[in-house]
Amino acid sequence: MEGRKMFDEKLSRRGLIKTIGIGGLAMAASGGLGLLSNVEGAGKRPSKLPWPYKKLSDAEIKRAGEIAYDSWFRGFCAYATLSGIVKTLSEKVGGPYKTFPMEAIMFAHGGTAGWGGTCGTLIGAGIGASLASGHKDAEDITNEVNYYYADTALPTFVPAKAIAYKDLKATSTANSILCHISVGKWMKAEGIAEDKGPEGVGFLSPQQMDRCARMAANMAMKTLEFLNQWKDGKFEAKHQAPSLANHITSQNNCSDCHGDKVPAPGPFGSGVGILKGRFGVGL
């Protein structure tokens, strides 16, 4: 484990992210593939992030939740959370937020075209955070939103007017960012996951749909709360990315799938030096 320890000391998550950030800047500065550039390139080169951000009031954040909730029924979860963020900033800030093609993220619903992977609300949250704060800070914000999603009994959002089902009973803690696990645990908690229930329960029941719409609202609101803190210079990245603790991209719910046979962390490679060599930056 000596190599791993050395790497732990050498490499912090912030260090890694910093590398990526600097890599992006280096690319822009050098021309590189020309994928990132500055505002003057608008119309010819990718729009440079972050776009402007203005702090939102509590009432505006609650309204963003309502927009996300409502939008779920128009394009499901990823689109819903992104709509809550971008529509709100379209009104508050205007500019580039008005033209972002949010339809491009609809496919990410249900853990990517319904495959149960990363919950679409977190993809919407990540893109929204990235537009408003740029990728380096958005990485930290997304990590904290992921932790909030995984560690909190949700949904807590209550819509002004329920669309699919008003009186949900349960909240549940997913311990995961995966749609499949998150929605499965919630359906059990709500008592609608039985194998032979009456029609109207189970997946795509009014209950589950309303729950997921509320999740979209919770994630849009939490992302905007973090962006407000970030705007004030008060956002704090409290958690280390689990991938650095586990030495592989991962969540923290190892036993959910591995049971009591959770593998020990493997070695941690020296590949980051390649980024260093490529961009000429230190870790």
Add this chain to the structure above:
Amino acid sequence: MEGRKMFDEKLSRRGLIKTIGIGGLAMAASGGLGLLSNVEGAGKRPSKLPWPYKKLSDAEIKRAGEIAYDSWFRGFCAYATLSGIVKTLSEKVGGPYKTFPMEAIMFAHGGTAGWGGTCGTLIGAGIGASLASGHKDAEDITNEVNYYYADTALPTFVPAKAIAYKDLKATSTANSILCHISVGKWMKAEGIAEDKGPEGVGFLSPQQMDRCARMAANMAMKTLEFLNQWKDGKFEAKHQAPSLANHITSQNNCSDCHGDKVPAPGPFGSGVGILKGRFGVGL
């Protein structure tokens, strides 16, 4: 299971997607939240999809793979695959592709900020497909790209000039779209996942980095191949989304996590009727 059977007959994946699609159109037509609109709204409303697409030659698709491969080392997997698609279409088609803020998707690396969820290459692929074909067709394309990712021994892409590691030995079949499972299986196949290997193996080793960069290339190229077929009216959605077979958002690798205790599919809810009521469209 009577309700389930009825639902299977009533609801095809295409039917569900069609509902979403029509929902989007209904929203645009009615004003709704005004999130989708037409080209005339450019500058004031979200850019309407799809953007123009031109068929690519085999050489152009191979070059898109090289761009994706190279871009991995600038912003990791989601950004890499999206860059392969969008940079190629920026040159081939121009227009809106030139200004899309690709930086906004960097956070999705490693299964969303390194959490091991949906492989970032598939998020990049889905956005790229959505920009070029609109969300309805992109849903089908993404589902097929997901199947390709899960069911194929990968990576098969070989870069013109390797950046991190030239002579990779293994390919592996993930049976999953999750980063954690996919990269974990590959590292085992390559023989670099040992608990106490020398430095240079394991996660973030040159081998793993080069493998993931090649995966980004494979996904960019496959997405563009599907888009070429789509442009010719020859794209065929061959697979049903697993969520409809399993009655919950899911993959097809149930035993990977559930072992021999795979739950029977639960009931399938009647909630889609809410979308029907909301948008006035039939299934």
